[in-house]
Amino acid sequence: MVRYKAVIAYDGTHFNGFQKQPNGRTVQQEVEKTLQKMNNGEPVTIFGSGRTDAGVHALGQVIHFDYPQERPLERMRFALDTQTPEDIAVSSVEIAADDFHARYHVVEKTYHFKVQIEKPRSPFRRFYASYFPYPLDLNLIRQALPDLLGTHDFTSFCATGGAIEDKVRTIYQADLVVNEAGTELTFIFRGNGFLYKMIRILVGTLLKIGNGRIPADSIPEILAAKDRNLAGPTAHPEGLYLAEVKYK
Amino acid sequence: MVRYKAVIAYDGTHFNGFQKQPNGRTVQQEVEKTLQKMNNGEPVTIFGSGRTDAGVHALGQVIHFDYPQERPLERMRFALDTQTPEDIAVSSVEIAADDFHARYHVVEKTYHFKVQIEKPRSPFRRFYASYFPYPLDLNLIRQALPDLLGTHDFTSFCATGGAIEDKVRTIYQADLVVNEAGTELTFIFRGNGFLYKMIRILVGTLLKIGNGRIPADSIPEILAAKDRNLAGPTAHPEGLYLAEVKYK
Structure with a gap:
């Protein structure tokens, strides 16, 4: 073999x-x-x-x-x-080496999350980006992103009901990129691992921050509370891309 | 009304x-x-x-x-x-004016045609770009494009069997744009009107030119012959976009 x-x-x-x-x-x-x-x-x-x-x-x-x-x-x-x-x-x-394991040997994963913000919604992006037609202050989101970096217990950003006990993860990169036309955002998250629906809850929370409905400085508080109810909604799956997986 | x-x-x-x-x-x-x-x-x-x-x-x-x-x-x-x-x-x-007609009053149309050229074929582009995985010299295509400009009888680039007698059309713009990643071409054609499947036959011909199978200087000859058999194949519909329509 x-x-x-x-x-x-x-x-x-x-x-x-x-x-x-x-x-x-x-x-x-x-x-x-x-x-x-x-x-x-x-x-x-x-x-x-x-x-x-x-x-x-x-x-x-x-x-x-x-x-x-x-x-x-x-x-x-x-x-x-x-x-x-x-x-x-x-x-x-x-x-690969005989003992290589695609799941157990992961050291880093990168996800992208795309959000279409133009009106009307482009028929070409309906399966490839989430849609957010409400007012957005990208500076508020950019203010909040650095608070996600580093090692935290992400219980507040994890869908309930999972079997995994340890909810501590390290995020190395949390960026927001806007395309040239200004019609689509891409969130980039790179970390040592992510909990179930974590990226989608992070994005749902960041969009609420950009929309002014969660204060931009509240990420540390939400993390500390370890309470899923304090974070925003779960963003739709069609915006999420598993971009890269790295190994030792 | x-x-x-x-x-x-x-x-x-x-x-x-x-x-x-x-x-x-x-x-x-x-x-x-x-x-x-x-x-x-x-x-x-x-x-x-x-x-x-x-x-x-x-x-x-x-x-x-x-x-x-x-x-x-x-x-x-x-x-x-x-x-x-x-x-x-x-x-x-x-x-609109009471006598405006979306079809009869057109003075200019712009079409885009997208061709994915990366390997492997991106699953995300399969419905939104044609695919050409063969060698392509874009300079050959760029050499041929200006020969399409101006007023010509485009019989050679028209699907047979149409009812339209007059096959003379004027092309104002025939450009090739490559995306930043080098994975996708966009052909841009702007003119006073286009015949049935004309853009797709133009692209099929230009790809054959880029692939070295039709000489880059043969467009005038193909036009003059008024013979559909001299042009290249009809490119697939999924690459074609009606981009803009202009009126008086």
Whole structure:
């Protein structure tokens, strides 16, 4: 067996998330179906760096899987890329160490979150950016962003009901970029890991700050309270992109 | 009756083109359905600046229609924008002269054609750009573009079987723009009118020129021959956008 690491991109619109499940089409099922065909009908299991929810996109999701033969890498990549459906692209394939694990060995993840702010809503962005048509003072958001940097308990920014006990995470980067036309925001978050729906709750909170409905200096207070009710709403999944995953 | 002029954008992916027809969902049908609801169930007919084929998009299609009452324009625009399906946006509504005609009074149209050239094909562009993964010398294309400018008989760049006799059109602008990342080309064509599938055949021909399979200086010869067989293939509809329509 040879362990392969692959970087894949997908348009999450028509997937019921990354992870295999009884109902609905998922990224894992489609990639595994393709690998099974390539492997003469023998099943191959893939492991992702983490799940993504329905409607969430990936520019650089990382997976690993074991495959019986060592094959030329570009041929492997091309076969996977062209035989998976059109909403999945395979950007690179390499051979990994036998003990490499796409989920357990993650040291850093980057997410992007796109928010369309023009009126009327562009029909071309409806699956690829969240929409916020209300007044926004970007300076208020820029004032709040640095308070997210560093190591914090992010309980207030985590959807309730998850099984993970330790809610301490470190954020290295929290930036806001506006496109040239002024029609779309991109939030960039880079950290050692993110809790369930954390990015979407962060963005929901930051948009409320920009809209003047949560004070710009309240992030430290919200973090300290460890109370999901103090943060803003969960932003819609279509704006979220898993952009990059880094390993040791 | 008041005559209104409106500018609309649409994502052509899930439409069987602009024009009403017995089979499939069309832009005209969806807009007319909305206007009929707004007009207490009385039907309203819209007239577009021209048809667009299945899969073709619009950034600035222009329509006109007659409506019994004069209503506040922003309210009219907002009602139309929010009540039409999400893949149609209504950018502006204004009152037009009683004899204004969205089709017959056109003096200039601008089309964009987008071609994705990166590998692998981005899953996010599959409905919004044509794909050309073969070698391309953009300088060859740039050499050929000026030969399209001016007034010519474009029979060689027109799909056969159309009813229009006069195939003389004037092109004012024929440009090629590359995005910053170098992953996507945009062709821009502005002229007094375009024949059926003309932009797609022009792009198919220009890509063959860039690929070295048609000489860069052969446009005058292809025009002079008035023979569709000398031009390149018809590029796919998903790259085409009706960008702007101008009137006297």
